[in-house]
Amino acid sequence: xTTSTDSSQLSERxxxxxxxxxxxxxxxxxxxxxxxxxxxSNLGLSPATIRNVMAxxxxxxxxxxxxxxxxxxxxxxxxxxxxxxxxxxxxLQSSQVEKIAKExxxxxxxxxxxxxxxxxxxxxxxxxxxxxxxxxxQSILQHIEFVALSANRVLVILVVNDxxxxxxxxxxxxxxxxxxxxxxxxxxxxxxxxxxxxHVRKSILEELxxxxxxxxxxxxxxxxxxQMAFNSDEVKKESDDLxxxxxxxxxxxxxxxxxxxxxxxxxxxNQKRDxxxxxxxxxxxxxxxxxxxxxxxYDVLDNCSVVTSPYEADGQILGVLGVIGPTRMHxxxxxxxxxxxxxxxxxxxxxxx
Amino acid sequence: xTTSTDSSQLSERxxxxxxxxxxxxxxxxxxxxxxxxxxxSNLGLSPATIRNVMAxxxxxxxxxxxxxxxxxxxxxxxxxxxxxxxxxxxxLQSSQVEKIAKExxxxxxxxxxxxxxxxxxxxxxxxxxxxxxxxxxQSILQHIEFVALSANRVLVILVVNDxxxxxxxxxxxxxxxxxxxxxxxxxxxxxxxxxxxxHVRKSILEELxxxxxxxxxxxxxxxxxxQMAFNSDEVKKESDDLxxxxxxxxxxxxxxxxxxxxxxxxxxxNQKRDxxxxxxxxxxxxxxxxxxxxxxxYDVLDNCSVVTSPYEADGQILGVLGVIGPTRMHxxxxxxxxxxxxxxxxxxxxxxx
DNA sequence: ATTTAGCACTGTCCTTTATAGAGTGCAAAA
DNA sequence: TTTTGCACTCTATAAAGGACAGTGCTAAAT
Numbered sequence: 001x002t003t004s005t006d007s008s009q010l011s012e013r014x015x016x017x018x019x020x021x022x023x024x025x026x027x028x029x030x031x032x033x034x035x036x037x038x039x040x041s042n043l044g045l046s047p048a049t050i051r052n053v054m055a056x057x058x059x060x061x062x063x064x065x066x067x068x069x070x071x072x073x074x075x076x077x078x079x080x081x082x083x084x085x086x087x088x089x090x091x092l093q094s095s096q097v098e099k100i101a102k103e104x105x106x107x108x109x110x111x112x113x114x115x116x117x118x119x120x121x122x123x124x125x126x127x128x129x130x131x132x133x134x135x136x137x138q139s140i141l142q143h144i145e146f147v148a149l150s151a152n153r154v155l156v157i158l159v160v161n162d163x164x165x166x167x168x169x170x171x172x173x174x175x176x177x178x179x180x181x182x183x184x185x186x187x188x189x190x191x192x193x194x195x196x197x198x199h200v201r202k203s204i205l206e207e208l209x210x211x212x213x214x215x216x217x218x219x220x221x222x223x224x225x226x227q228m229a230f231n232s233d234e235v236k237k238e239s240d241d242l243x244x245x246x247x248x249x250x251x252x253x254x255x256x257x258x259x260x261x262x263x264x265x266x267x268x269x270n271q272k273r274d275x276x277x278x279x280x281x282x283x284x285x286x287x288x289x290x291x292x293x294x295x296x297x298y299d300v301l302d303n304c305s306v307v308t309s310p311y312e313a314d315g316q317i318l319g320v321l322g323v324i325g326p327t328r329m330h331x332x333x334x335x336x337x338x339x340x341x342x343x344x345x346x347x348x349x350x351x352x353x
Numbered sequence: 354x355t356t357s358t359d360s361s362q363l364s365e366r367x368x369x370x371x372x373x374x375x376x377x378x379x380x381x382x383x384x385x386x387x388x389x390x391x392x393x394s395n396l397g398l399s400p401a402t403i404r405n406v407m408a409x410x411x412x413x414x415x416x417x418x419x420x421x422x423x424x425x426x427x428x429x430x431x432x433x434x435x436x437x438x439x440x441x442x443x444x445l446q447s448s449q450v451e452k453i454a455k456e457x458x459x460x461x462x463x464x465x466x467x468x469x470x471x472x473x474x475x476x477x478x479x480x481x482x483x484x485x486x487x488x489x490x491q492s493i494l495q496h497i498e499f500v501a502l503s504a505n506r507v508l509v510i511l512v513v514n515d516x517x518x519x520x521x522x523x524x525x526x527x528x529x530x531x532x533x534x535x536x537x538x539x540x541x542x543x544x545x546x547x548x549x550x551x552h553v554r555k556s557i558l559e560e561l562x563x564x565x566x567x568x569x570x571x572x573x574x575x576x577x578x579x580q581m582a583f584n585s586d587e588v589k590k591e592s593d594d595l596x597x598x599x600x601x602x603x604x605x606x607x608x609x610x611x612x613x614x615x616x617x618x619x620x621x622x623n624q625k626r627d628x629x630x631x632x633x634x635x636x637x638x639x640x641x642x643x644x645x646x647x648x649x650x651y652d653v654l655d656n657c658s659v660v661t662s663p664y665e666a667d668g669q670i671l672g673v674l675g676v677i678g679p680t681r682m683h684x685x686x687x688x689x690x691x692x693x694x695x696x697x698x699x700x701x702x703x704x705x706x
Numbered sequence: 707a708t709t710t711a712g713c714a715c716t717g718t719c720c721t722t723t724a725t726a727g728a729g730t731g732c733a734a735a736a
Numbered sequence: 737t738t739t740t741g742c743a744c745t746c747t748a749t750a751a752a753g754g755a756c757a758g759t760g761c762t763a764a765a766t
Contacts, residue, residue: 033758046710051759069717069758109508109521143500147512155462157510157518159500165510167518168462248623251616259612263604270601386729399739404730422729422746 009060017041017053018062019086022074026328029254031071076293076327079305083290083331090332092340096124100337104344110163114243117321117345122246125334127325128269129245132279134161134318139197144188146181146225154181156229160197163349170228176221184222192226201230242272242279253326255303268300279320282308288339293327303327307334309342313349321345362413370394370406371415372439375427379681382608384424429646429680432658436643436684443685445693449477453690457697463516467596470674470698475599478687480678481622482598485632487514487671492550497541499534499578507534509582513550516702523581529574537575545579554583595625595632606679608656621653632673635661641692646680656680660687662695666702674698 010018020041021032032040034047034054041050054072057063062078065071074082103120104113114131121129143159152175158166176184192200208223247266256262268274278296282289291306301324308322322338363371373394374385385393387400387407394403407425410416415431418424427435456473457466467484474482496512505528511519529537545553561576600619609615621627631649635642644659654677661675675691 031758035758047758048710048712048760049708052709055760065759067717068715068760069756071758109519142502145498145500145510147496147498149495149512149515155512155516155518157498157512159502159508159510162502163508163522165508165518165520166462169516248616248619251612251619259604259615262612263601266601266604384729388729400729401731401739401741402737405738408731418730420746421731421744422727424729 010057013043014053014057015086016043017050018057018078019082021054021063021072022078022082022086025073026330029328031066031073033071036071074327076295079292079327080295083292087331087335089335092336096337097340099124100341100344104341104348110165113345113348115245117341118243119245121321121323121338121341122249124337125323125325125329126246126249127323127329127334128247128250129321129323130275130279131243131321132276132283132319133241133243139164141192141195141197141200143193144229145185146176146229148176148178148181151175154225156225158197158229168229170225172225172228174221180221184225187219187222188226197230205230242276244269250325253303255326255328261300264300265304268298274298274300275324278306279308279322282306282322283310283317283320286310288335290331290335305329305331307331307338309338311342311346311349313346318346318349363410366396367406367410368439369396370403371410371431372435374407374416374425375431375435375439378426379683382681384419384426386424389424427680429648432645432680433648436645440684440688442688445689449690450693452477453694453697457694457701463518466698466701468598470694471596472598474674474676474691474694475602477690478676478678478682479599479602480676480682480687481600481603482674482676483628483632484596484674485629485636485672486594486596487517494545494548494550494553496546497582498538499529501529501531501534504528507578509578511550511582521582523578525578525581527574533574537578540575541579550583558583595629597622603678606656608679608681614653617653618657621651627651627653628677631659632661632675635659635675636663636670636673639663641688642675643684643688658682658684660684660691662691664695664699664702666699671699671702 017037021037024032024036024040034050037050037054038045038047054063057078058065058072061075062081063072064075064078066073100120103116114133118129118131121127121131123129139160140162141158141160142162143157145157145159147155147157149155149169152172154170154172154176156168156170160166192204195204205227208226211223247269250256250265251262256265278291278298278301282291288307288309290308291301293305294302296304296306303326304324305327306322306324307329308320310317310320312318321342323334325334370390374390377385377389377393387403390403390407391398391400407416410431411418411425414428415434416425417428417431419426453473456469467486471482471484474480474484476482492513493515494511494513495515496510498510498512500508500510502508502522505525507523507525507529509521509523513519558580561579564576600622603609603618604615609618631644631651631654635644641660641662643661644654646658647655649657649659656679657677658680659675659677660682661673663670663673665671674695676687678687
C-alpha cells in the first residue's frame with residue numbers, strides 16, 4: 001500500500017457516485033458508464049460531470065477501465081474502500097436465519113455438523129462454502145475403546161477433544177475376547193484419559209516399553225495394543241482439515257472466465273494448502289476478515305474474494321469458516337450470513353448448551 | 354436395440370478398420386478420415402476403398418459423421434461393439450499395481466479406506482473415480498458404547514457391520530458418570546449386539562417402552578438413552594452413499610465442451626441420485642459393467658462412459674466402484690484398473706485379511 | 707468555478723465475406 | 737473389386753465493415 005486513499009480525501013459526491021457505481025456493478029457485472037450512473041444516482045448530474053468524477057476516481061486507483069470505450073469497474077482497492085467505509089450491511093431475513101439455525105442444531109455428531117455447516121453456507125450464499133476444522137495442537141484423549149471385529153482384528157476408537165471421534169482397525173497377533181478388550185480399555189483409559197495425544201504417543205509409550213517386563217501377562221497385551229493403536233502417523237491427522245461445498249456455484253460466475261481458470265481454482269481447493277494458509281491468517285485476526293481479489297496473494301484467487309469469520313466455543317477460537325466467491329459478490333448479504341453462521345456454529349459446539 | 358449388429362455380419366476387414374478407427378479416435382479425439390485410416394491400418398488400401406467401408410459401417414450405425422467433410426467417429430453402438438468384441442485389454446504395469454496396493458492396505462479405518470480408494474482410482478486413471486458404499490439393508494449392530502463428554506452430553510458410538518463406525522451426540526436430562534454409562538453400554542450390548550439396526554429401532558424400542566415400568570431405576574436410564582440413541586432418522590443413513598474424486602480431471606475433456614455442460618455434470622455428481630441409480634444397476638450384474646454414452650439413460654452422461662465393478666468380501670457383494678470419463682476413454686487401460694481395484698478392495702475388507 | 711453540451715476518437719462486438727483445407731461421394735477407369 | 741479423378745460440402749480462420757457504447761477534451765453555459 002504505497003498511496004493510502006482514505007475516504008476523507010474524496011468529496012462526499014465522489015463517494016456517493018463511487019458507491020452507486022460499485023453497487024450497480026455488483027448487480028450487473030458489466031462495466032458502468034457515465035450515462036448509466038447519471039440515471040442511477042439521484043444527483044441530477046449530467047454524464048459529462050460524472051465522467052470527470054470517474055476520471056478522478058480512476059486516478060486515485062479506485063476504478064479501472066477494461067478498455068477505452070467501456071465503463072469503469074472497481075479495483076481491489078476500490079472494493080476495499082467500499083467494504084470498509086461505504087457498505088451498509090443488510091439485515092438478514094428471518095427465513096434465512098431459520099434455515100441456518102435448522103442446519104446447525106447441535107444434536108448431531110461432530111463431523112456431520114461441520115459438513116452441514118459448509119454446505120449450508122454455500123447453499124444460502126450461492127457461493128463456495130468452506131469450514132476449517134479446529135487446529136488440534138493439543139489433542140486431549142478423552143476415551144479409548146477396543147471392539148473385537150473378528151479373529152485378529154480389533155477396532156480402536158479414540159474420542160478426542162470432547163467431540164472428535166477417530167477410529168482405525170488394527171491386526172493383532174492373538175484373538176482377544178470382549179472381556180479382555182474391556183480390561184485393556186479400562187487400563188488404558190485410567191492411564192491416558194485426559195492426556196495429550198502427542199505426549200501419549202511420544203513419551204509414554206517409551207516408558208511402557210520399559211515396564212513391559214515387569215507387569216503381568218494381560219497387561220502385556222494392553223501395552224502391545226496401545227502401541228499399535230497410537231503408532232506412528234497412522235493416527236489420523238484429521239485436524240487442520242478443510243471442508244468445501246458448492247464449488248459448482250462458482251461455475252456460474254462469468255468473471256472466472258473459462259474452463260482453464262476454473263480448473264486451476266478447483267485444483268487449489270483440492271490441494272487445500274493455499275486456502276489453508278489463507279484461513280490461518282484469518283484465524284488470528286479477531287473477527288470477520290475479508291480478502292479481496294489480489295489481496296489474498298494467491299493468483300488463482302485474483303478474481304475472488306474470501307469472507308471469513310472465526311468461530312469459538314467455550315471462549316476459545318476453534319477454527320474459521322467462510323465463503324469464497326467472485327470479488328463482485330453481494331457483500332451486504334454475505335457478510336451477515338458468515339457472521340451469524342460463525343456465531344451459531346459456536347453456540348452449537350458449546351458444551352453448556 | 355432394434356437392429357442388432359453382431360460382429361459376424363461384418364467382414365474381417367471391416368472390423369479391422371473399425372477397430373483401427375476407434376483406437377485412433379481414442380488417442381486423438383479428432384474425427385478420423387479415410388486418408389488417415391489408410392496409413393494407420395497396415396492393409397495397403399487406398400482412401401477410396403476405405404471410404405466405401407466407412408460408408409458401410411455408418412449404415413449399420415457404428416460410425417457417425419459430425420458433418421459432410423469431417424472424418425468419422427464411433428457411435429455409442431460402435432463403442433459397444435468395440436468394447437465387447439474388439440478390445441484387447443492391456444496388462445497392468447507393475448508400478449501401477451503397486452500404487453493401487455499401497456493405497457488399499459487394510460490397516461486403516463473403514464471410511465478413509467473407501468475415500469482413498471476413490472481418489473486413487475481417479476488418480477491412476479486421470480478420470481473421475483466413484484465408490485459406492487455398501488448398501489446396508491441389514492445393518493448388524495456389533496457394539497454400542499457411551500462416552501461422557503460433558504454435563505448432559507453423551508457421545509454414542511455404534512459399530513455396525515463389522516467395520517462401520519457411526520457416532521452422534523445426545524443431550525441427556527441428567528448427568529451420567531463413566532461407570533453408569535459403562536453399565537448402560539453393557540446392558541444394551543447384551544440385549545442388542547448382533548441384531549439388525551432397523552429391527553432394533555422399530556420393534557424392540559416399543560417393547561422397551563412396555564418394560565419401562567417393570568425395571569429398576571438404572572435400567573430406566575438405559576432405556577431412555579437407547580431411545581435417544583436409536584431415535585428416528587437421526588441415526589445416520591450413511592449407507593447408500595457415494596464417494597467421488599477427481600471431478601476436475603473431467604475438465605480437461607474436450608468432449609464435455611463448455612462450462613454449462615460441465616456444471617450440469619458436476620451437479621449430477623453432487624445430487625448423487627442419478628449416479629446412485631446407475632450403480633445400483635451395476636451391482637446386480639455380476640462382474641464388470643460398462644455403460645457407454647447414452648446407454649446410461651441419463652442425458653448428462655451422454656458423452657460419458659461409466660466403467661464399474663462390484664467388490665465383495667467374505668463372499669458377499671458389498672458395493673460398486675468405478676470410474677466416469679468421456680466415452681472416448683482408454684478402455685484398455687481403465688478396465689483392468691477398475692477390475693483389480695475391486696478385487697484388492699475386497700481383499701482389504703476381508704476379515705480373514 | 708462548475709457544469710454541461712458537442713464532437714471526434716477508440717475500442718468491442720457482431721455480421722458479412724472470402725479463402726484454404728479436409729474429407730466426402732460418385733462415376734469412370736484399372 | 738479397387739482405385740483414380742473430380743466436383744462438392746462443410747468448417748475453420750481471417751479480414752473487413754458497421755453499429756454501438758463510452759470516453760476525453762474543448763468550448764459554451766450557468
